[in-house]
Amino acid sequence: xxxxxxxxxxxxxxxxxxxxxxxxxxxxxxxxxxxxxxxxxxxxxxxxxxxxxxxxxxxxxxxxxxxxxxxxxxxxxxxxxxxxxxxxxxxxxxxxxxxxxxxxxxxxxxxxxxxxxxxxxxxxxxxxxxxxxxxxxxxxxxxxxxxxxxxxxxxxxxxxxxxxxxxxxxxxxxxxxxxxxxxxxxxxxxxxxxxxxxxxxxxxxxxxxxxxxxxxxxxx
Ligand code: DX5
Ligand code: ZN
Numbered sequence: 470x471x472x473x474x475x476x477x478x479x480x481x482x483x484x485x486x487x488x489x490x491x492x493x494x495x496x497x498x499x500x501x502x503x504x505x506x507x508x509x510x511x512x513x514x515x516x517x518x519x520x521x522x523x524x525x526x527x528x529x530x531x532x533x534x535x536x537x538x539x540x541x542x543x544x545x546x547x548x549x550x551x552x553x554x555x556x557x558x559x560x561x562x563x564x565x566x567x568x569x570x571x572x573x574x575x576x577x578x579x580x581x582x583x584x585x586x587x588x589x590x591x592x593x594x595x596x597x598x599x600x601x602x603x604x605x606x607x608x609x610x611x612x613x614x615x616x617x618x619x620x621x622x623x624x625x626x627x628x629x630x631x632x633x634x635x636x637x638x639x640x641x642x643x644x645x646x647x648x649x650x651x652x653x654x655x656x657x658x659x660x661x662x663x664x665x666x667x668x669x670x671x672x673x674x675x676x677x678x679x680x681x682x683x684x685x686x687x688x689x
Pocket of ligand 2: 478503504505536645665
């Protein structure tokens with residue numbers, strides 16, 4: 470399991486200055502970069518895909534944490550692996566056979582993540598825990614940045630961490646949606662160790678925001 474750290478989500482970046490912002494993030498010592506891929510079917514929005522990842526891969530050494538919000542993810546595992554993903558997270562609700570998707574990600578030599586929407590109980594992924602690297606607990610309904618953390622998800626984070634412990638697995642618990650100053654402590658205390666944040670990082674001063682969360686997690 471990784472030490473507690475931030476995973477800035479570029480969904481909230483200024484795409485006109487993406488390269489510049491990524492250099493600031495990397496310069497501030499951040500190792501994870503969260504990349505949201507939306508297909509307009511699994512979620513209403515269409516965000517970004519392979520060309521963006523391929524392009525930023527050329528200049529970034531960060532861990533690319535690719536969050537696939539797409540139906541039938543098996544179709545695109547090799548493609549995302551080839552264009553620079555390090556971790557590929559798919560939604561259990563979107564996969565016909567999660568085992569096959571896990572196997573495809575492993576075959577491509579990448580780390581495996583599974584995500585659950587707010588309405589999906591963590592029990593739905595229990596059987597996969599020994600085979601995956603991270604469990605992504607959505608703390609908002611996937612599809613849009615800037616939403617409010619759903620308070621009921623705190624118990625789910627706790628249940629996820631407990632379930633991982635109970636089955637002797639060693640995976641990260643990542644939280645995504647509405648993570649900001651007011652909510653990060655609650656998610657941390659409940660057992661999360663990777664914190665995706667879009668608006669909280671990119672709104673306002675990027676360096677100041679990154680410094681705040683780095684200090685917060687270092688003292689935790
Ligand atoms: C939402 C995405 C998130 C999003 C989080 O579907 O998966 O990664 O960027 O945005 P904030 O931090 O603004 O809630
Ligand atoms: Zn995400």
